[in-house]
Amino acid sequence: MPEHYDVIIRGGTVYDGSGAAGVAADLGVRGDRIATVGAIAEDATAGEVVDASGLAVTPGFIDVHAHDDTLVLVEPDVTGKVMQGVTTVINGNCGAGVVPAKFSRRFGEVDGSKIPEWETYGGYLDAIAQQPPSQNVATLVGFGTMRAGALGGGKIERPATADEIAQMQSWLREALQAGAVGMSTGLIYEPDRYSTTDEIVEVAKPLAEYGALYASHVRGEGATLLDAHAEAMEIGRRAGVRVQISHHKASGRANWGRIRDSIAQIEEARARGEDVTCDQYPYTAGSTRLFALVQNGRVGDSGADAIPGSDILLAMVPQHTEWEGKSVADLADEWDVPDEQAAQRIIDEGGSGTIVVQFAMDEADVRTILAHPTTMIGTDGLGFGSRPHPRHYGSYPRILGKYVREEGVITLEDAIWKMTGFPATKFDLPGRGFIREGAIADLVVFNPDTVTEVSTYEDPRRTPIGMPWVFVNGEAIVRLGQHTHRRAGRPVRRGVDA
Numbered sequence: 001m002p003e004h005y006d007v008i009i010r011g012g013t014v015y016d017g018s019g020a021a022g023v024a025a026d027l028g029v030r031g032d033r034i035a036t037v038g039a040i041a042e043d044a045t046a047g048e049v050v051d052a053s054g055l056a057v058t059p060g061f062i063d064v065h066a067h068d069d070t071l072v073l074v075e076p077d078v079t080g081k082v083m084q085g086v087t088t089v090i091n092g093n094c095g096a097g098v099v100p101a102k103f104s105r106r107f108g109e110v111d112g113s114k115i116p117e118w119e120t121y122g123g124y125l126d127a128i129a130q131q132p133p134s135q136n137v138a139t140l141v142g143f144g145t146m147r148a149g150a151l152g153g154g155k156i157e158r159p160a161t162a163d164e165i166a167q168m169q170s171w172l173r174e175a176l177q178a179g180a181v182g183m184s185t186g187l188i189y190e191p192d193r194y195s196t197t198d199e200i201v202e203v204a205k206p207l208a209e210y211g212a213l214y215a216s217h218v219r220g221e222g223a224t225l226l227d228a229h230a231e232a233m234e235i236g237r238r239a240g241v242r243v244q245i246s247h248h249k250a251s252g253r254a255n256w257g258r259i260r261d262s263i264a265q266i267e268e269a270r271a272r273g274e275d276v277t278c279d280q281y282p283y284t285a286g287s288t289r290l291f292a293l294v295q296n297g298r299v300g301d302s303g304a305d306a307i308p309g310s311d312i313l314l315a316m317v318p319q320h321t322e323w324e325g326k327s328v329a330d331l332a333d334e335w336d337v338p339d340e341q342a343a344q345r346i347i348d349e350g351g352s353g354t355i356v357v358q359f360a361m362d363e364a365d366v367r368t369i370l371a372h373p374t375t376m377i378g379t380d381g382l383g384f385g386s387r388p389h390p391r392h393y394g395s396y397p398r399i400l401g402k403y404v405r406e407e408g409v410i411t412l413e414d415a416i417w418k419m420t421g422f423p424a425t426k427f428d429l430p431g432r433g434f435i436r437e438g439a440i441a442d443l444v445v446f447n448p449d450t451v452t453e454v455s456t457y458e459d460p461r462r463t464p465i466g467m468p469w470v471f472v473n474g475e476a477i478v479r480l481g482q483h484t485h486r487r488a489g490r491p492v493r494r495g496v497d498a
C-alpha cells in the first residue's frame with residue numbers, strides 16, 4: 001500500500017525556523033500536523049500535492065505585533081495578513097486589549113454589529129473558536145483597556161488606587177488562566193500615560209505566576225528613548241517577567257542614530273541575565289492616532305521629537321474620508337494655518353479616531369535594528385481606512401525581498417528565525433514556529449528569487465507576489481496565490497500545543 005497524506009509538499013528547500021540553513025526535503029502533512037520531513041516515496045498519494053521545486057518551505061510567520069483584535073472577527077479572511085504568510089497573529093499590543101469589552105477599540109472603529117459579545121478573555125477566545133478567521137489568534141492583555149475600565153473611562157490623570165489595581169490584576173489572572181500570552185502597555189496613550197512605574201509593576205505581578213511576558217510600547221521613542229527602555233526593563237526585573245520592547249525605533253529626525261545606544265542598553269540587560277527582546281516592522285514610517293501625536297507634542301517643526309506636517313499622511317479620517325491620502329501640511333496650506341493647528345482641526349472635524357502614517361525614522365536605523373539578534377518581526381498593521389500603512393500587507397515579503405535578497409542585510413535563514421521560531425519561543429507557543437515531525441502544519445511556500453511586497457503608501461491594499469502557498473493548521477488558506485476563504489484559524493493559548 002502506498003503511503004497517503006492529506007498534503008505533500010515536494011522538492012522544496014526547507015528552512016525549519018531554527019535559523020539553520022535550508023535543506024532539500026519533502027513534507028508530508030496529515031490532519032493538522034507535519035507527519036514526515038525528508039524523502040517521501042514517489043508512489044505516495046495525497047489530497048493536495050504542491051510542487052515546491054525552486055521554492056522555500058518555512059513555518060508560518062508569527063506576527064508578534066498585531067492590532068487585529070476585532071478585525072479578525074469582522075474581516076475573517078484577514079487578507080492583508082495571510083497573503084503575506086502570517087499564520088498566527090499576536091493581538092492586544094500597545095496597551096489595547098479586549099477586556100473590558102466596552103473600552104476595547106483604541107485603534108480603528110469597526111462595525112460592532114458583526115462582533116459577538118464577550119465578558120472575559122476566555123469569552124473572547126471562545127468567540128474566535130466559534131467564528132474562526134483564516135489565521136490563528138493569540139492575545140496579550142491590554143493594560144490601557146483594563147485601566148480605562150477600572151478607573152471609569154474618561155480622562156484619568158491620576159495613579160490607580162489599591163482597589164483599582166486589584167481589579168486589573170483579577171482581569172489579568174482570568175486572562176492568563178484562559179491562555180493570554182502576556183500583558184502590553186502603550187505608555188504614550190490615554191490612559192496608560194498617567195500610570196506610574198510602581199502601578200504597572202503591581203498590575204504586572206500575576207504575569208510571573210504564569211510565566212507570561214510584558215510587552216511595551218514605551219513612554220518615549222525619541223529624545224527619551226533610553227529612559228523609556230530603562231523603565232520597561234525595571235518593570236521586568238521588579239515583576240519578575242520577561243520583556244518585549246515593541247516596534248524598536250528612534251523616532252523624529254533629531255533622534256536618528258540613538259538606536260546604537262538603545263541596542264547597547266538591551267545588550268547590557270541581557271548580559272545581566274534579563275530576557276529582553278524586541279520587535280520591528282521594516283519601514284521608515286510609523287502609524288498611529290493623530291490625537292496621540294498631537295498630545296505628545298510631535299506635530300510641527302519645534303520640539304525634540306517633532307515631525308513636520310508634510311511627513312504626516314492621513315490614513316483614516318472617520319468624518320472626512322475625502323481627506324485620506326492628504327498630508328497634514330496639505331490641509332494646513334489650504335486653511336492657511338500652522339501644522340499644529342491643522343492637526344487639531346483634523347481631529348476636531350475628522351474624528352478623534354483619525355489614524356495617520358508618519359515618516360519619522362532613518363533607513364540606516366531600520367537596517368541596524370533588523371540585523372540585531374534581539375529583533376523579531378511584527379507588522380504593527382492597522383488595517384483601517386482607505387490608506388492604511390502598507391506594513392499591514394507587505395512587512396514579511398518586504399524583508400524577504402528588499403532586506404534579504406536585494407540588500408543582504410540578513411540571511412534568509414536568519415529572517416525566517418525572526419519570523420517563526422524566535423517569536424514562538426519567546427511567546428511560548430509550543431507546536432508552532434518550527435518545521436519538525438509532529439509540529440502543527442502552519443506553513444509558507446514562497447519563491448526566494450521573486451517574493452516582493454507590492455503595497456505602497458499610495459496604494460497599500462495590494463497583496464504580495466511570489467508567495468503561492470500558505471497553510472494554517474494543515475489547510476491551504478492560500479492556494480496558487482489565491483485566498484481560499486477557508487477559516488482554519490484557532491485561538492492559540494500560551495503553553496498549549498493545539
Ligand SMILES: [Zn+2]
Binds near residue numbers: 093186217246247
Ligand atoms: Zn505601539
